Amino acid sequence: MAPVGRTDWAEEEDEDSSLQLPQQQITKNKDGTETITTYSIREDGKRVKTTRRIKKTTIKQIVNPRVAERKQWEKFGSEKGKPVGPQTDTTSVAENILFKPVAGWKSRTEDSREDEKKKNNLKDAKIKCRICSGDHWTTKCPFKDTMAPEGGDAPAEMGDEQPEGPGGLGLGSSSYVPPHLRGRTGGGEKMGGKFERDDLATLRVTNVSEFAEEQDLRDMFSRFGHVTRVFLAKDRETGMAKGFAFVSYADRSDAAKACEKMDGYGFRHLILRVEFAKKATT
Amino acid sequence: MRPILLSGHERALTQVKYNSDGDIIFSVSKDHVVCAWFSHNGERLGTYHGHQGALWTVDVDPTSTLLATGGADNTLRLWEVKSGKLLKTWEFATSIKRAEFSADGRQLLGVTEKRSGHLSTIVVYEINPDPEAEQTDEQSLRIVCDESKATVAGFSYLAHYIIAGHEDGSVSQYDAKSGELLYNNSEAHEPDMQVTDLQWSPDRTYFITASKDKTAKIFAADSLEVLKTYTTDTPLNSAAITPVKDYVILGGGQAAMDVTTTSARQGKFEARFYHKVFQEEIGRVRGHFGPLNYVAVHPQGTGYCSGSEDGYVRVHHFDKPYFDFMYEVEREHAQANL
Incomplete structure (x- = not known):
């Protein structure tokens, strides 16, 4: 009766009401538990059968008779006439707190605080x-x-x-x-000039991957001679490379060789561009 | 541990107290109302109306029939716990900063504030434990504190002594019969650092004081000798001794007036747990966003509650780790005894 491609909303309504949901069933099991079966219709129209098995236990708590008596007291003051049990306007449950005593609590937490301080200092600088x-x-x-x-x-x-x-x-x-x-x-x-020497044997490497590490560069460039320094510019906030680096050699001929070989070298999906660092204009 | 949050007060809490069975918590705040709560589920049993000013103090007698409160309306009042009925009002020239029953409930002491030409006093009344009976107007004892005003006071074991903490950081011992000053330990806390709280051990042979000098100390009631010292990094408002486990709970935080100028993180609004014997901090419980004005421990040691300047009472029921925790030496000792 219900064709798949039917779009008539009136008919649809009709069918919904005709869908009789079975009554909730409660069956008592032998082991003292109860099985409750309920039916409902989900938002997307599918029928859902829910089966729950429940075990009821009575917890007996022995309390002081004085305490038990006080539990029966009538409420008074602002609470007069209010039903038994905590009222939502005055009583609520806070989020769970994990409290576990430990020996030497102070020294443990102080360490982490010091780390935090250091981080803050770095941020400030x-x-x-x-x-x-x-x-x-x-x-x-x-x-x-x-x-x-x-x-x-x-x-x-x-x-x-x-x-x-x-x-x-x-x-x-x-x-x-x-x-x-x-x-x-x-x-x-x-020893011609203090900083001349640096420039003479220093290569400027650009188009460096932002995931590069100084050690990567050092490994690559030390193939050509003794590398005295690798400087990889990094972003202060993110710690990622900015895309350029300086590599200094002890010997200018090594630097020249490296410049020649490494220019155009593929490193981490990017083609390195290597040239001699220009003398700074001051 | 899931704390129960009691939000029945509209202003800062000043004191919270368990009754002797630990099933009811009484709380007073600056909003003039006293509240009684069931400790196990946080249900409010009722409220006590009648005070005309901020309340500073509350105490309940050992049988949980009578409740004493004192406040800034210069009255000390006695209530019937069960019904909320006002039984008696004692009027004073200045406000009542502290009220406390003796261990047998037959005596009630009140500490009055020093103000407008009136010296601070400690007054004692004989109490008839029957709620129907007429209560006396006559003070059985009156101690005038002319050196430095008393801020806190309480009865020692067998109501032998009255111990008082003072504004100048000293702790003194009076004879509870004659009112005579027996001994004054002026070195108890840093000079001019107010003693903010005094709570007893279960047997009342020793007590713990909290002070603005950022320390809490345990004293022997007889000799006023300092037995233990707990040093923190914040002014303390309250200190309590836990039964069952050998801990102390300290509550404090920077002064209420400075709170708005600093972040909650730095406010140190945490309950601090120290080991009573080893004097070492073993943990903290966060939750309040104002300084803790009072911490009270369940007499059976199963939980504690704290009242804070933020207007909330938080009731905590301890979990297993709290009871399981032991120092290595304690564990060895426990095993040797097995």
């Missing part, structure tokens, strides 16, 4: 000098006349000149330079 990486504006840098921007490893030189200085003195960039690198960079033959 927005100001960074492009010349010496100190926490002042680039224009205010005391070395802006003598140093080129992006000289991330300036302390290499500083380390040579005043090795006992604990890496600070307002220079800001206090990253530790291992002794073997100091030897390399300060190696003597290209």
Whole structure:
């Protein structure tokens, strides 16, 4: 009687009402449980049969007779005449709280707090000098006349000149330079100018994948010679690479070889572009 | 642990108390109304109307027939617990900061505020435990605190002493019969750091005080000797000793007036659990968004409730981990005894 393609809403209504839902059935099982079968119609028109098996248990609790008596007390004051049981306007249940005592609770939580503090500090340190990486504006840098921007490893030189200085003195960039690198960079033959040497053997790598890591670049470029420094520009917020990097070699001939070989090299779906870093215009 | 949230008050809670069986919680707040609640499900049994000002204190007698309240309307009142009927009103010159029954329920003490030329006093009334009986107007004892005003007070075991905490951080011991000052421990808390709470151990032989100096201390009732010290990072409003497990619960948070200037995170509005013996913090329970003004422990040690400046009472029933927790030495000891 009901063709599939029928669209007449009147007829549909008719059929709905004709659909008699069976009565709810309750059957008692032998093991003391009850099976309740109910029928309903879902929103999409399908009939649903729900079967629930319920076991009723009586929990007996022994309470102090005084307490039991007080439970029977009439309500009074603002609650006078209200039905038994908690009223929704005055009583509610809060979300579950996990409370588990632990020995040394304080020391455990303090650690995580310290981590948080460090993170906050990092967030706050927005100001960074492009010349010496100190926490002042680039224009205010005391070395802006003598140093080129992006000289991330300036302390290499500083380390040579005043090795006992604990890496600070307002220079800001206090990253530790291992002794073997100091030897390399300060190696003597290209002492023409402090920063010239850096530029001469430094490659600018662009079109770097944003998922690249400094270590990846170091691995790739150290095939051609000793890499003294890899600087991969990263976004401060996301920690992703910005797409360019600088790679410095100890020897300019190595750099030239790398420049030739690595230009056009495919790395993580992107074609690297490698060129000699231009001398900074100050 | 699922706390039950009691929202029957419109203003900041000042004190919450369990009765001796732990089935009813009484709460008072600055909104002039006293509420009685069933502790197991948070159902409100009733309210007590009559006070004309903010309420500071509530206490119930050991048989749960009489309820004493005191507040800023300069009255100390006695109510019938069952019906909410007002039985007696004692009038004073200044507000009542603390009311407490003795362990047998035959005596009631009240602490009056120091104001407008009136010194702070501790008054004691003999109480007739029969709700039908006429209560006396006569003070059986009156202690004047001329050094520094009393903020909290209570009866020791057998109503032997009255112990009072003062505004200047001292704790003193009076003879509960004569009212004579027996001993004043002026080094109890930091000078001029108010003692904000005083709660007894179940047998009333020792007690814990909370103070604005960010510490809570356990004293012996006899000697007023400091037995234990619990140091926190926030001014404390309340401290309670838990039966069954050897813990103490401390409640506090920065002063109510400073709350709006800081975030809830920094407000430290948590109940802090310390181990009573080892004096080490073992956990915290969050939930309130105002400083905790009072914490009360179920006399059977199965739960606790806290009243806060935010206007809510939170009733907690402890879970299994609470009862299972033991220090290594405690566990060894328990095993050796098996």
